[in-house]
Amino acid sequence: MLVELGKPLEVIDVALAPPAPGRILVRTGATPFCATDVLNAQGLFGKVPPTILGHASTGVVEEVGPEVSGVAVGDRVVVHGTAECGRCFYCVRGRPDQCSVIFDRPAGPPVVGTLPDGRSVTAAGNVGGYAAMMSADARQVVPVTTSLPDAVLGMLGCGVTTGLGSVFNVARVVPGSDVAVVGCGQLGLWTIQAAVLAGASRVVAVDPDVTRRELAVRCGATDVVDPAEADPVEQVRALTGGYGVSYAIETAGPTDAQRDALLMTHRAGTVVLTGCAPTGSQVVFPQVPLAIQGRAVLSSQNGNVRMHHDIPRYVRLLEEGRIDPTPILTRTYKLEQINDSLADSRDLRGVTTVLIP
The missing domain is CATH 3.90.180.10 (Medium-chain alcohol dehydrogenases, catalytic domain)
Known part of the structure; x- marks a missing residue:
């Protein structure tokens, strides 16, 4: 208590x-x-x-x-x-x-x-x-x-529904797409598994902690980015021919991570924000990428879950071994x-x- x-x-x-x-x-x-x-x-x-x-x-x-x-x-x-x-x-x-x-x-x-x-x-x-x-x-x-x-x-x-719901209910990731997951704690690792289930062809995991990057690969990430090595936005863009990903899902919390998630997407991409910094924190986005370049910026409170519909589905995914705790x-x-x-x-x-x- x-x-x-x-x-x-x-x-x-x-x-x-x-x-x-x-x-x-x-x-x-x-x-x-x-x-x-x-x-x-x-x-x-x-x-x-x-x-x-x-x-x-x-x-x-x-x-x-x-x-x-x-x-x-x-x-x-x-x-x-x-x-x-x-x-x-x-x-x-x-x-x-x-x-x-x-x-x-x-x-x-x-x-x-x-x-x-x-x-x-x-x-x-x-x-x-x-x-x-x-x-x-x-x-x-x-x-x-x-x-x-x-x-x-x-x-x-909380963790499973937020991670899976951010992919299935909020971003609605389509097969063959590129996804960046910013932050590889509990939410990020569930999100990576969900992106794989959704059929993403490339899943880029972004985290400064080497152990968590290794876990991200274990969960299905195809690429990992260490933001301490170089600008994470530029690293993600380099992996995608300079364009950026179609979906960036932020699961870290710090406001800088949310700004990076926006900039990791290509024009008309989708950004999903799940993290929370201390009360009163504010996120600053550059205006043109936000207002002119067609991005959808979406919030994900617990994966926009519908409890009685989604939880039985996620139980089955766990029982069948399609997601791994x-x-x-x-x-x-x-x-x-x-x-x-x-x-x-x-x-x-x-x-x-x-x-x-």
Whole structure:
């Protein structure tokens, strides 16, 4: 739990409230540690302690509150970083990735319990996955029937859906095309695998870390670029006859990476932005490539996923071995080792660690 900004996360007993209308209690199976929570712990994304971090997970439903439908006690579920209420302004316009359950909460994240000293505790991302039990909104879970282990299934709540959705739902990569993936952490490695599945003939992986570039090749990248060697934009253009790629998908976070992604595409190319820098960061794009040269610049909140449609599809891809979590899942930790997981993410040791209570 984030108890104080800039301090280590703590494991503390929380008295969870009975599930309110529309909410459920889920016994946590596994929660991947997300790199954004390194920034959250430092107070750079606006989280207000005390709050339970972890915005995507998996587990088994233990209790349902009033007005819950579509999920029952005993169901194994993916707890997703995006909701899908089906009724808000955005859902009825076909954009559940912007569902009001997540983004239109003037009172902030829901209060899910209290600390021994009486302070109220919230669930970050409306999930609070770094805990043995989650109080989640029922509109953020998808029941699944699969033999996939919890450590893999938990990654479907954010990493898998963002990576695959950025290729399939947002960029809509077509066979035979060139794709650059800027950043080869968890999101980038899932994105590379998705680009291969989509039939891209060239997949260029851009990352300063040699180990991650090696993992990118293992995931299907045909070329790798080290931005420390030379201008990454010029390196990508040199690989594509001077034109640039048809699709550039940024999965890194820094604003410079997003600018580079734009410039790596040829005229009329497609740029997909997934990363987040600290709140208040601004991206500066040169005007002519942005406004005159026909590029489509698209944002990807969790891969513009439609939970109940996409998650079962991605489960099948994992079951069939068409996408592989092995290069991405570095190790598992017990919940009481959460600060080791945070340190691994902060220091780029491995790719993804998963917390198993």
